[in-house]
Amino acid sequence: MPNTYFKLHIQFVFAVKYRAALIHKEWKEDLHKYMTGIFQQNNHKMLQINSMPDHIHVFIGMRPHQSISALIQNVKTESSKWVKAQKFCKGSFGWQEGYGAFSYSASHVPDVIRYIQNQEIHHRKETFLDEYRKMLKLFDVEYDEQYIFEELI
Template structure:
């Protein structure tokens, strides 16, 4: 759109269904590249992507021509289809319903990028769910623990 200017930095957090540890280090780099392609196809800029076996953090420069929900629908649907077409999990892979999305000022961009790049080291000390609830609290997001990502079965 002509004469529309924005600067929006968003961090997304999402997990495989039931927070299952399904993202194998053997193919996670390929997955992150594939997700980056989805983000770029939708005209956003990937600033950082990383995670562990049970979750992904994605930090992007977000273009306001698409809704957040539409982008996440594209990312989750396309990437789960990609994982399943390669039979990486031995059974059907699905992302958990829902996600977290948090906005940051330009002054925080470098810190968020570093934080995402260091996910594996970070999660040697901090459990994912504890981290996620801390983020929700830092952003003053009202939440019900019963609905924070379905528990593993």
């Protein structure tokens, strides 16, 4: 009987709308748990999640039954609703349109996990936009500067 075999490791990076610093230390772990639940309900394996006030990194073992765009749309929609329902933000909360999705070989998994765990240390030296541009260049992704995540107006 034939089977389907796969091993997909994907890191997602996306920002709070207008890159506003809305993810607070007091509730970010709850957000991570909630988002982990969404990924798991979609039958994906959470490898690492961490956020800064204005963006989030998620690293998963992805199953091939769902498209990346459908998964991220679901995660962003449901987590935004949850943050609003919890009244964590005085104003509105939402994720910016767009995201980065980067694939890694199994040999890179430990390094990516460490990288995401150490976001606070990493961002003492490098801004989110510089980090994001570096990732796009490293993965040879063509991009237009005007469509990089919007800053607070």
